[in-house]
Amino acid sequence: MAEVPYLLVCLSFLFAGLFMDYKQTYPIRRLFLNIFGVVMVLYFGSQLSLENLVGPLSNLLLILLGIKFLEEKKPRDMYQILLLSLLCISLATLHNLSLSFLLFLLVFSFLSITSLVFINSYRQSQRDYQRAEVFFHYFKVSLALFISVFLFAVPFFVGLPRSQFPILDLFGRGEGLKTGIAREVSLGKVGEIQQDNTxxxxxxxxxxxxxxxxxxxxxxxxxxxxxxxxxxxxxxxxxxxxxxxxxxxxxxxxxxxxxxxxxxxxxxxxxxxxxxxxxxxxxxxxxxxxxxxxxxxxxxxxxxxxxxxxxxxxxxxxxxxxxxxx
Known part of the structure; x- marks a missing residue:
C-alpha cells in the first residue's frame, strides 16, 4: 500500500503539470526528470523483497506517474501515463474488495479505453480532433469497445473452472511439514519442518x-x-x-x-x-x-x-x- 507522503507528492506533481499544460510551458528539462526517475527506481528497487513487495512498488509507481505529469504530453507520454495508471489500479485491487471500488474500476476502465481511442485518433489527424461530430464518433466507439470487453469477460468468468488451490501452486505442493497454520501440531518434528515464505x-x-x-x-x-x-x-x-x-x-x-x-x-x-x-x-x-x-x-x-x-x-x-x- 502506498504511503501518504508519496501520494501527496504525486498529487502535487499532477496539479503542477496541469498548470504547465495550461500555460504551455515546461521549465523542467526532460533529461533532469529522467535522471530523477532512474534514481527513484534504484531507491525503491533496493527496498523490494518477497516479504515487502507491494509497498515500495506502489510508492515507485506514484512517483513515476507524478514525473510524467511534469513533462510535455506527447502521444508516447500519454500512453505511458495510461500504463502507469493501470499498474497503480492493479496494485490497489490487492487492498480493495468493496462494491464501491468495483464501480470505480469500471469507470476507470471506460475512461482508459476512451483515452486510448482519442490518443490514437489524435496521432492520426490533429486537424479534425476538435470537431464535435468526430468527438461523438470516437466516444461511441469507446463505449462500444468497453461494453464488448465486459460482455466477453462474463462468459470467461462464469465458465472457467475454479481450483480449490492456486493454479501456480498445484505442482509444488509437497507432503512434508511446513511453517504456517495447521489443525494440529506434532511434537518432535521440528527438524522436518520446511520454511514457507508464502x-x-x-x-x-x-x-x-x-x-x-x-x-x-x-x-x-x-x-x-x-x-x-x-x-x-x-x-x-x-x-x-x-x-x-x-x-x-x-x-x-x-x-x-x-x-x-x-x-x-x-x-x-x-x-x-x-x-x-x-x-x-x-x-x-x-x-x-x-x-x-x-x-x-x-x-x-x-x-x-x-x-x-x-x-x-x-x-x-x-x-x-x-x-x-x-
Whole structure:
C-alpha cells in the first residue's frame, strides 16, 4: 500500500503539470526528470523483497506517474501515463474488495479505453480532433469497445473452472511439514519442518509503537499421542462495539475458516470479499461459517486484557495420564 507522503507528492506533481499544460510551458528539462526517475527506481528497487513487495512498488509507481505529469504530453507520454495508471489500479485491487471500488474500476476502465481511442485518433489527424461530430464518433466507439470487453469477460468468468488451490501452486505442493497454520501440531518434528515464505495476510492501521504483535489464530485444547489437536466445538456471537485497537486485515485464501486477529480478539466490524457469518470459537479465536477461498478484507478490533468469554477453561488444563507429574 502506498504511503501518504508519496501520494501527496504525486498529487502535487499532477496539479503542477496541469498548470504547465495550461500555460504551455515546461521549465523542467526532460533529461533532469529522467535522471530523477532512474534514481527513484534504484531507491525503491533496493527496498523490494518477497516479504515487502507491494509497498515500495506502489510508492515507485506514484512517483513515476507524478514525473510524467511534469513533462510535455506527447502521444508516447500519454500512453505511458495510461500504463502507469493501470499498474497503480492493479496494485490497489490487492487492498480493495468493496462494491464501491468495483464501480470505480469500471469507470476507470471506460475512461482508459476512451483515452486510448482519442490518443490514437489524435496521432492520426490533429486537424479534425476538435470537431464535435468526430468527438461523438470516437466516444461511441469507446463505449462500444468497453461494453464488448465486459460482455466477453462474463462468459470467461462464469465458465472457467475454479481450483480449490492456486493454479501456480498445484505442482509444488509437497507432503512434508511446513511453517504456517495447521489443525494440529506434532511434537518432535521440528527438524522436518520446511520454511514457507508464502504471504498469509497483510495488516494496516496498527500503531507504529506496537512492538512484537501476537496473532491469535489457532488454540489447541487436547494432547493425543504426541500431537496437539482441536476437539472443542461451539461458538459465541461477536460482542458489539470496538476494543482497544482497531485495524484492517487483507487475508489471502487459505481454504480454511480461520480469521487471524491480534491478541486478544474482540470484535469484527466489516467483512468484504465473501459472504459468511463470523463467530468466536473455543479459545477466543475468530472463525467464519465458510472456507476462505478468495482474498478478503475485514476490520477487526482487539483488547489488551483477556475478554470474559463464556467458556470453561478446564479443558485447557487437563494433562494426559501418561505425562509424568512434576
Amino acid at each position: 504471504l498469509a495476510f497483510r495488516v494496516y492501521g496498527l500503531s507504529q509503537g506496537l512492538k512484537d504483535p501476537y496473532w491469535r489464530i489457532q488454540v489447541f485444547d487436547t494432547y493425543q499421542k504426541g500431537r496437539w489437536v482441536i476437539n472443542l466445538k461451539g461458538s459465541q456471537p461477536l460482542p458489539k462495539g470496538t476494543g482497544d485497537v482497531q485495524y484492517t486485515v487483507v487475508l489471502e485464501p487459505h481454504y480454511d475458516d480461520y480469521l487471524p486477529a491480534l491478541d486478544y480478539p474482540y470484535s469484527l466490524s466489516t467483512l468484504e470479499g465473501i459472504k459468511a457469518q463470523v463467530f468466536v470459537a473455543p479459545g477466543g479465536v475468530f472463525r467464519a461459517s465458510t472456507s476462505i477461498n478468495r482474498p478478503i478484507r475485514y476490520t477487526a478490533s482487539s483488547v489488551f486484557e483477556p475478554p470474559n468469554w463464556d467458556e470453561d477453561l478446564g479443558s485447557y488444563l487437563e494433562v494426559p495420564k501418561d505425562v509424568p507429574k512434576g
